[in-house]
Amino acid sequence: MKALWGEMNGRGRVVLAVAVLLLLLAPTVATRYLVSVLTLIFYFVYVGQAWNLMMGYAGQLSLGHALYVGVGGYVSAALWVHFGIGPWLGVFPAVLLAASFGAAIGWLGFRFGIEGVYFALLTIAFAEFTRIGFDHIDVVGGAGGLFIPYEEARLGEWWNLRGGQLFFYYLAFGLAAIAVLVTALLARSRLGYQWRAVREDEAAARALGIDAFRAKMKAILISSAMTAVGGVFYAFYYNSLFPAQMFEMSRSIELILGPIVGGLGTVFGPVIGAFLLTPLGEILIGVTEALGINAPGAKAVFFGLTLMVIIYLVPTGVWPWLSKTLGLTGRRS
Amino acid sequence: MTALLVVEGVGKRFRGLTAVDRVSFTLAAGEIFAVIGPNGAGKTTLFNMIAGVLKPNDGAISFCGERIDGLTPDAVCRRGIGRTFQIVRPFPGLSVEDNVLIGALLHRKDMAAARRCARDVLGRLDLYDKRGVQAASLTLPDRKRLELARALATDPKLLLLDEVMAGLRPTETDRMVEILKTLNRETGVSILLIEHVMRAVMALAGHMLVLHHGAPIASGKPEEVVRDPAVITSYLGQETVI
Incomplete structure (x- = not known):
């Protein structure tokens, strides 16, 4: 909490406290639809934050984070469906496997000096291979998908993530809050500064005694493990998993837009990004439907245009601009 | 000797x-x-x-x-052994103080102690007043001293x-x-x-x-x-x- 508090000045703390309070109370007045949108926002805050640690702080571009969501989701769902192992336990093997994928990608990339866009290509390749692989793993349903059955009797078993809408709302909120806290803590830690050094100039970082390989490995391990937990949430919230849907590149892109728009390498950037983009997507669906535009991709076109405008106006992200304009961080003059 | x-x-x-x-x-x-x-x-x-x-x-x-x-x-x-680069390479996006702090963190686990060390070194090299400035905006002589400060903070x-x-x-x-x-x-x-x-x-x-x-x-x-x-x-x- 102290680390998070330290990010803000007095005014920022008041805004943060009020926002948290409003979100905690929101389900009492909000419609089911609004609660589901907010749940989705929290999910994107969480996974966006996990990606932000790796890209925003350590400067390693991953365009294949859907891999970790998918692996996390599939492992925990399969353990539940086939062996009745609940997600609280299943999350451990899920995280372990996703982090192993992360370790493999990191080791290949960082040990052999694959950097920048080439590293990004490596992450895409792994996600694509895994997608194709999962198409052929019959235990998890292959291309036909894996479904977590809806069982009336189990409804309310929150310890098995078989809860209702409110349960998932608060679970997602908790995950998002933890991700923000973890980011705030890491950002102020020794490791956080090592990451920044590697991001800014790897040769200079090494000249200051930083083992760049280890720092980058820690980044991808933490990021992939965190993202896998998001995958577990995703699996039990939506109850259906398809390889094409879980591992597709557009899923990886979707997850990184929030941090980019909100502000890379900032604690609240991914939060602001998710709160902007998820509702924007929903609004665009509504608008295109109301206008009777049924052309496929119409939503994507509007979405893309809006992103271009935002990035043109605030190239370093919305949060740095917003916090400065509203005077939420730093000393006020 | x-x-x-x-x-x-x-x-x-x-x-x-x-x-x-x-x-x-x-x-x-x-x-x-x-x-x-x-x-x-x-x-x-x-x-x-x-x-x-x-x-x-x-x-x-x-x-x-x-x-x-x-x-x-x-x-x-x-x-x-601390070093500087012929063509200076400060961490451009970070503040002067954070640049030196990263050096100081090599042998200091405690953040407060590292920050004290960084400020002390900045003081020695006439950079204390510029500690909040982004390194990218420094002039060449200042950047050269910043590189020296960063290397010094690793206690070479x-x-x-x-x-x-x-x-x-x-x-x-x-x-x-x-x-x-x-x-x-x-x-x-x-x-x-x-x-x-x-x-x-x-x-x-x-x-x-x-x-x-x-x-x-x-x-x-x-x-x-x-x-x-x-x-x-x-x-x-x-x-x-x-």
Whole structure:
């Protein structure tokens, strides 16, 4: 909490406290639809934050984070469906496997000096291979998908993530809050500064005694493990998993837009990004439907245009601009 | 005096080109040692072998009695050798203080202690008032001092300085000379300079080594070396007035 508090000045703390309070109370007045949108926002805050640690702080571009969501989701769902192992336990093997994928990608990339866009290509390749692989793993349903059955009797078993809408709302909120806290803590830690050094100039970082390989490995391990937990949430919230849907590149892109728009390498950037983009997507669906535009991709076109405008106006992200304009961080003059 | 850095018969070849040819010298603890020579003499290659960027083909480099040739740059730094880059490389997106803080964190686990150390070093190098400024917006002399500050914050026993005077005006050079002298006197840090600016070398170095085409042609006290006929013809030129 102290680390998070330290990010803000007095005014920022008041805004943060009020926002948290409003979100905690929101389900009492909000419609089911609004609660589901907010749940989705929290999910994107969480996974966006996990990606932000790796890209925003350590400067390693991953365009294949859907891999970790998918692996996390599939492992925990399969353990539940086939062996009745609940997600609280299943999350451990899920995280372990996703982090192993992360370790493999990191080791290949960082040990052999694959950097920048080439590293990004490596992450895409792994996600694509895994997608194709999962198409052929019959235990998890292959291309036909894996479904977590809806069982009336189990409804309310929150310890098995078989809860209702409110349960998932608060679970997602908790995950998002933890991700923000973890980011705030890491950002102020020794490791956080090592990451920044590697991001800014790897040769200079090494000249200051930083083992760049280890720092980058820690980044991808933490990021992939965190993202896998998001995958577990995703699996039990939506109850259906398809390889094409879980591992597709557009899923990886979707997850990184929030941090980019909100502000890379900032604690609240991914939060602001998710709160902007998820509702924007929903609004665009509504608008295109109301206008009777049924052309496929119409939503994507509007979405893309809006992103271009935002990035043109605030190239370093919305949060740095917003916090400065509203005077939420730093000393006020 | 005890030997801090011992370079013995070190050589480096790039394909057919011999960049450094069997260079040997010893740097005593607390000493300021300069390596000079014309462009392409192999100074930076020698420097990079000590700093762990390049692995020598022949010879050995020892620091505090241990072999360090072939170690990675970060391992070399952790043993107590700090370096600057010929073309300065501060972390551009970070503040001046955070740049130095990263150096200070090498041997300090505690954030508050590291920050105190960073501020202390910034104070020594006339950068304290600029600690909140983004490093990218500093002028060249400030960037050079920032690189020095960052290296110093890692508590080195030996500082490797690759042309820290290059691009500085005479008054700025004099200020840098004064800073280095004070550091050497007060903290006891040894310094290995690679330098073109003779005025700085003469003012600082206790010993110097002259390289030409990768090979040593003279070494000794600066006032003796500059009178050496081989040095005058290959590097300084007949008309040089120091």
